Amino acid sequence: MEKSFSEIKELLIRKGLKATHQRIVIYHLLFNSFEHPTAELLFDKLKINNPSISLGTVYKTLDTFVQTGLAEKVLSETGSDRYDANLSSHHHIYYTDTKEIVDFYDSELQDLIIAFLNKKSIPNLKIKDFKIQIHGEKIDMVENQIN
Amino acid sequence: MEKSFSEIKELLIRKGLKATHQRIVIYHLLFNSFEHPTAELLFDKLKINNPSISLGTVYKTLDTFVQTGLAEKVLSETGSDRYDANLSSHHHIYYTDTKEIVDFYDSELQDLIIAFLNKKSIPNLKIKDFKIQIHGEKIDMVENQIN
DNA sequence: TCTTAAATAGGAATTATTCCTATTTAAAAT
DNA sequence: ATTTTAAATAGGAATAATTCCTATTTAAGA
Ligand SMILES: [Mn+2]
Ligand SMILES: [Mn+2]
Ligand SMILES: [Zn+2]
Ligand SMILES: [Zn+2]
DSSP states (O other): OOOOHHHHHHHHHHTTOOOOHHHHHHHHHHHTOSSOOBHHHHHHHHHHHOTTOOHHHHHHHHHHHHHHTSOEEEOOSSSSOEEEOOOSSOEEEEETTTOOEEEEOOHHHHHHHHHHHHHHOOTTEEEEEEEEEEEEEEOSSOOOOOO | OOOOHHHHHHHHHHTTOOOOHHHHHHHHHHHTOSSOOBHHHHHHHHHHHOTTOOHHHHHHHHHHHHHHTSOEEEOOSSSSOEEEOOOSSOEEEEETTTOOEEEEOOHHHHHHHHHHHHHHOOTTEEEEEEEEEEEEEEOSSOOOOOO
16 A cells, blocks of 8 residues: 555655655655644654655645645644545544544444435535534443433 | 532532532532533633532542542543533433533433343443434434445 | 732743745756 | 745744732631
8 A cells, every 4th residue: 555656656646746845855754644633743853864855844745735635634622633645435533542533434324324315405604514422431441421 | 300408518528528518519519401411611600609619629539429420421532521410321422513511311322222232241241221322413414424 | 907829911932834035946848 | 857936834922812920808706
């Protein structure tokens, strides 16, 4: 699933973006991150191999990615914005104890909700998409029961 | 549904909080707001009748409410944090064009998802709750179909 | 009414993000 | 391969959102 620099370069050009070194390395790192990183975290990691990259560029580039549909912001209650280049339809588990945000895929749930919303029809609303956050904590045993 | 100052006072005391004037008026305003206001918006409105209230107190008080379970933060991608004293189980519609965040109640959907998550069981996760954001735009016609 | 621990006001400090502009660079044109 | 140029970046200043600090005030119990 890892994308090479040349694949990323093509992707950027396809989106009408200039394929700069900064955009390539930022996208590469974000795409291969599964932690939904902040701009600052990406910046700190990028600096190692790109010592002259600037934090402003990381912010601006992430915003460009969001505008062009190459990435999404992941909602967070605490602190800074987090980003995700995983565009496959998925939701997020928020571990309240460890602060991790972990991808949650479930096509059955996805279909269930889409079917429900299509059936339901909310007056005066054209739905574009929906996002679910599941909040909980890490446990040792396999167990879960809500409500 | 409007709560009187004395009811709010009781509520605060029941939660183990000192029933200060600031907490009472902040809770009162938040509870009767349906816009999921920011701290700054609450502050601006509160100043009219409470000219000496401070923004820091509004922030701190809202945090106290969140900690004691009297209010919740409502996730937002843009700008400042928003708050909600409506604790009945509900989700939110985000109007991308008007920036409004509107309550969405649907016990059928709620039950559907709870049943699904209970059946499913995610390894090593103890689910506490879940939140859904429905993103879309205001339209004139009653219409909706996703995917 | 007195006492006191907790809360507030007001402002300073910090964090997260955006803005500014001189310099650099990707990529189109030659 | 070189030149041109509009767009992007680096680096730092500015701003927005929030938290922190502390002298003063206040709720509530003795
Ligand atoms: Mn915040
Ligand atoms: Mn933000
Ligand atoms: Zn994700
Ligand atoms: Zn709400």
